Amino acid sequence: MTHIRFSLTQTDGNARTGALHTPRGDIRTPAFMPVGTAATVKAMLPGSVRATGADILLGNTYHLMLRPGAPRIERLGGLHGFMNWDRPILTDSGGFQVMSLSKLRKLTEDGVTFASHIDGSKHLLSPETSMEIQRQLGSDIVMCFDECTPFPCTRDEAETSMRLSMRWAERSRKAFGDRPGHALFGIQQGGVHADLREESAESLTKIGFDGYAVGGLAVGEGQELMFSTLDHCVAHLPQDKPRYLMGVGKPEDIVGAVLRGIDMFDCVMPTRSGRTGQAFTPRGSINIRNARHAEDPRPVDETCDCPCCTDYSRAYLHHTHKSQEIIASMLLTWHNLRYYQRLMAGLRDAIAAQQLNAFAARFTEQRQAGDIDPL
Amino acid sequence: MTHIRFSLTQTDGNARTGALHTPRGDIRTPAFMPVGTAATVKAMLPGSVRATGADILLGNTYHLMLRPGAPRIERLGGLHGFMNWDRPILTDSGGFQVMSLSKLRKLTEDGVTFASHIDGSKHLLSPETSMEIQRQLGSDIVMCFDECTPFPCTRDEAETSMRLSMRWAERSRKAFGDRPGHALFGIQQGGVHADLREESAESLTKIGFDGYAVGGLAVGEGQELMFSTLDHCVAHLPQDKPRYLMGVGKPEDIVGAVLRGIDMFDCVMPTRSGRTGQAFTPRGSINIRNARHAEDPRPVDETCDCPCCTDYSRAYLHHTHKSQEIIASMLLTWHNLRYYQRLMAGLRDAIAAQQLNAFAARFTEQRQAGDIDPL
Numbered sequence: 001m002t003h004i005r006f007s008l009t010q011t012d013g014n015a016r017t018g019a020l021h022t023p024r025g026d027i028r029t030p031a032f033m034p035v036g037t038a039a040t041v042k043a044m045l046p047g048s049v050r051a052t053g054a055d056i057l058l059g060n061t062y063h064l065m066l067r068p069g070a071p072r073i074e075r076l077g078g079l080h081g082f083m084n085w086d087r088p089i090l091t092d093s094g095g096f097q098v099m100s101l102s103k104l105r106k107l108t109e110d111g112v113t114f115a116s117h118i119d120g121s122k123h124l125l126s127p128e129t130s131m132e133i134q135r136q137l138g139s140d141i142v143m144c145f146d147e148c149t150p151f152p153c154t155r156d157e158a159e160t161s162m163r164l165s166m167r168w169a170e171r172s173r174k175a176f177g178d179r180p181g182h183a184l185f186g187i188q189q190g191g192v193h194a195d196l197r198e199e200s201a202e203s204l205t206k207i208g209f210d211g212y213a214v215g216g217l218a219v220g221e222g223q224e225l226m227f228s229t230l231d232h233c234v235a236h237l238p239q240d241k242p243r244y245l246m247g248v249g250k251p252e253d254i255v256g257a258v259l260r261g262i263d264m265f266d267c268v269m270p271t272r273s274g275r276t277g278q279a280f281t282p283r284g285s286i287n288i289r290n291a292r293h294a295e296d297p298r299p300v301d302e303t304c305d306c307p308c309c310t311d312y313s314r315a316y317l318h319h320t321h322k323s324q325e326i327i328a329s330m331l332l333t334w335h336n337l338r339y340y341q342r343l344m345a346g347l348r349d350a351i352a353a354q355q356l357n358a359f360a361a362r363f364t365e366q367r368q369a370g371d372i373d374p375l
Numbered sequence: 376m377t378h379i380r381f382s383l384t385q386t387d388g389n390a391r392t393g394a395l396h397t398p399r400g401d402i403r404t405p406a407f408m409p410v411g412t413a414a415t416v417k418a419m420l421p422g423s424v425r426a427t428g429a430d431i432l433l434g435n436t437y438h439l440m441l442r443p444g445a446p447r448i449e450r451l452g453g454l455h456g457f458m459n460w461d462r463p464i465l466t467d468s469g470g471f472q473v474m475s476l477s478k479l480r481k482l483t484e485d486g487v488t489f490a491s492h493i494d495g496s497k498h499l500l501s502p503e504t505s506m507e508i509q510r511q512l513g514s515d516i517v518m519c520f521d522e523c524t525p526f527p528c529t530r531d532e533a534e535t536s537m538r539l540s541m542r543w544a545e546r547s548r549k550a551f552g553d554r555p556g557h558a559l560f561g562i563q564q565g566g567v568h569a570d571l572r573e574e575s576a577e578s579l580t581k582i583g584f585d586g587y588a589v590g591g592l593a594v595g596e597g598q599e600l601m602f603s604t605l606d607h608c609v610a611h612l613p614q615d616k617p618r619y620l621m622g623v624g625k626p627e628d629i630v631g632a633v634l635r636g637i638d639m640f641d642c643v644m645p646t647r648s649g650r651t652g653q654a655f656t657p658r659g660s661i662n663i664r665n666a667r668h669a670e671d672p673r674p675v676d677e678t679c680d681c682p683c684c685t686d687y688s689r690a691y692l693h694h695t696h697k698s699q700e701i702i703a704s705m706l707l708t709w710h711n712l713r714y715y716q717r718l719m720a721g722l723r724d725a726i727a728a729q730q731l732n733a734f735a736a737r738f739t740e741q742r743q744a745g746d747i748d749p750l
Contacts (some may be wrong), residue, residue, distance in 0.1 A: 065692065076670065076688060082691055111587065294443070318443075327419070
C-alpha cells in the first residue's frame with residue numbers, strides 16, 4: 001500500500017485545486033467533509049451522502065471513544081464497515097470536543113483526563129491514546145492531538161497553549177509511526193497572532209506531516225479577523241501538502257478561505273441546519289418554518305438537482321417540519337449537503353478555469369439579490 | 376376513466392388472492408398498507424416505501440384536515456403530488472381518530488363536532504364533510520364516515536352505534552356520488568355480536584360499495600375474540616369485493632385474518648416499532664436496545680434483503696438507536712415494512728399454490744423457535 005499523495009492540477013491566485021489520493025478513493029479539493037459524529041451523518045444513509053458528491057466524511061473521536069467505544073468498533077471491523085461507508089474517513093483527535101463537551105477536565109503535560117458527558121466515566125486523551133483510538137477506528141486521515149486555544153485569550157495564553165500543542169504534535173507523530181495508506185495531519189495553533197502562527201507552522205513543518213490543519217479559528221473571532229489571520233496561517237504552510245481549515249463553515253467563509261489557499265473543510269452547519277429547518281440556496285438561506293412557505297409550490301432551490309428540490313415543494317417541507325416529521329430533516333439535510341457539494345464543485349471548476357475571482361463575485365452578488373421573488 | 380375493479384385469481388379455503396385494479400396501479404391482495412398519517416410514512420422516503428413492495432399507502436383524514444388542511448392540499452395538487460407518491464392512496468374517514476385524539480367532542484345524528492388536538496380549533500366531521508375532505512385530498516379509496524364502537528360496550532350500545540354508522544354509510548354513499556377511478560368502501564360495525572355484524576353487512580350490501588371494511592375490531596378484545604368475530608363478519612360480506620380489516624395488525628393477526636378471507640390491512644406497528652427499536656423477524660421480534668445486541672455483527676434478519684439487513688449489524692443499530700440517531704429509525708422502519716411486505720408476498724404465493732395451511736404452520740413454527748442462536 002502506498003502513502004497518501006496530494007496532487008495539484010491548477011492554481012488561481014492563492015487558491016488551488018487537485019486531489020488527495022488514498023487507497024479508499026480520491027478526495028477532490030477544495031473538499032467539504034460532512035460530519036458523521038456518532039458513526040452516522042445525521043438523517044442520511046451513506047449512499048445518499050455519497051450521492052451529494054462527498055468524497056470523505058469526518059468522524060468524531062471523542063464521541064466514538066465514549067460510545068460505542070473504539071475497541072468495539074475495531075472488533076466489528078472498523079468504522080468504515082460499522083457505518084457502511086467505504087470511502088475515506090478523517091477523524092479529529094478528540095481535543096476540541098473534550099474541551100467543549102466533557103466535564104471535570106484536568107489538563108497536564110501528559111494529556112487531558114475528563115469525565116464522559118454521557119455517563120460520567122473517566123477517560124484520558126493524550127497524543128498516544130488519541131493515535132491509538134484513531135487507529136482502532138480505522139481512520140484514513142488521522143489528526144494530531146492538540147489543545148484548541150480558546151478565544152478570546154491573552155497572547156501569553158495563546159503562546160503557552162500553542163507550544164504545548166507543538167510538543168503534543170511531536171508525540172503524535174512518534175506514536176502514529178509509519179502507516180502506509182493512512183495520513184497524519186498536524187494542526188497549527190497560535191490564535192490570531194501572526195508570529196505565533198508562523199512559529200507553529202515552522203514547528204509542524206520540521207516534524208513533517210502529510211497535511212496541515214489550521215486550528216483555533218471560527219471560534220468566535222468573526223469573519224474579518226478569521227480571514228486576516230488565515231492569510232498569516234497559510235503563508236508559512238508547505239505549498240505541496242493539503243491545508244485543512246477545521247470546523248469551517250458558512251458558505252461565505254468557505255469561499256473566502258478557498259481564495260486564501262485552503263483545500264479542506266468540515267462543518268456541522270449543513271446537517272444541523274437541515275434539522276432546524278434552515279435551507280441554503282444560492283440566494284441566501286431560508287427558514288422553512290416561515291409562514292410565507294406554507295402554500296408555496298416551488299422547490300427550496302430551483303437550481304438544485306437533489307431529491308428535496310426535484311420532488312417536494314416548500315409547502316411540503318414547511319408542513320412536515322412543523323409536524324416534526326423525520327422526513328423534513330432527511331430532505332433538508334440532503335439538500336444542504338448537496339448545496340455545499342455543488343459549491344465545492346463550482347469552486348474547483350472556477351480554479352481549474354482560473355476564474356475564481358469572477359466566481360466569488362457572482363457568489364456574493366446572487367446572495368445579495370436575496371430569496372426568490374415572493375409568489 | 377373506468378371504475379376500480381377487483382379480480383380474484385385463486386382461493387384456498389376462505390383465503391383469496393387477486394388484485395384491485397386502479398388507474399394509479401394494481402394493489403396485489405392480500406395487501407398491507409403502510410400508514411402515512413401526516414403525508415409521510417414516518418422516517419421513509421416514498422421511493423423506499425415502494426421498494427419494500429407496498430402498492431398502496433393509507434393517509435389519515437383527521438390529521439391532514441387539521442394540518443396542513445385539505446383545501447390547501449387540493450390547491451397544491453392533491454395528496455399524491457404533495458407527498459410524492461403516485462400510486463394508490465386509501466384515506467380513512469377521520470371517524471376513528473376524532474374519537475381517540477380530539478377533545479370536546481359532541482356526537483349528534485349529523486356528525487361529530489370537536490376541537491383539534493393541535494390548536495383547539497373547532498371542526499365538524501360528518502358523512503358529507505368527510506367525503507368532501509377525502510375528495511380534496513385526492514384519495515383513490517375513500518372510506519365511509521362511521522362511528523367506531525368502543526370496546527367493551529353493552530349490546531344495546533353496539534346496536535345503536537352500528538345503526539348510526541349505517542345511516543351515515545347511506546349519507547356517505549350519496550355524498551360520494553359517482554367518481555370513476557375512485558372507490559368508496561363501506562365499514563361494517565356491530566362489535567363482537569354475530570347478529571349485529573350480519574345486520575350491518577346486509578345494510579351495507581344493500582347500499583352497495585366497491586369494498587367492505589371490518590371496523591371496530593383490534594380495539595382491545597384480544598386475538599381469540601377477534602378471530603371468532605371475524606368469522607361472523609366475513610360470512611355475510613360479498614365474495615366479489617375486497618375486504619379490509621382496519622388497523623390490523625401484528626403479523627400473527629394478519630396470517631389468521633387472511634385465513635379467514637381478509638384482503639387488505641393497515642397498521643402503524645411496523646413503522647412505530649421501528650422508531651422504538653423493535654424489529655420483526657421470522658423468528659419473532661427483537662428489541663435492538665437489548666445489551667446482547669451491542670457487539671453482534673449479524674444483521675437483524677439473515678433472511679432479509681432490505682438495506683438494514685444487507686448493510687448493517689445489530690451492533691450498529693443498537694449503537695445508533697441508543698444514541699437517538701435518526702438513521703436507526705430509518706433503517707428499522709425500512710426493515711419492518713419489508714418484513715410485512717415479504718409476509719404478504721408469502722401469503723399471496725401460498726394461496727396461489729393452495730398451500731396456505733402449510734405456510735401458516737411454518738410461520739407459527741418459526742416464531743416458536745425464537746430469535747437466532749446467541750453468539
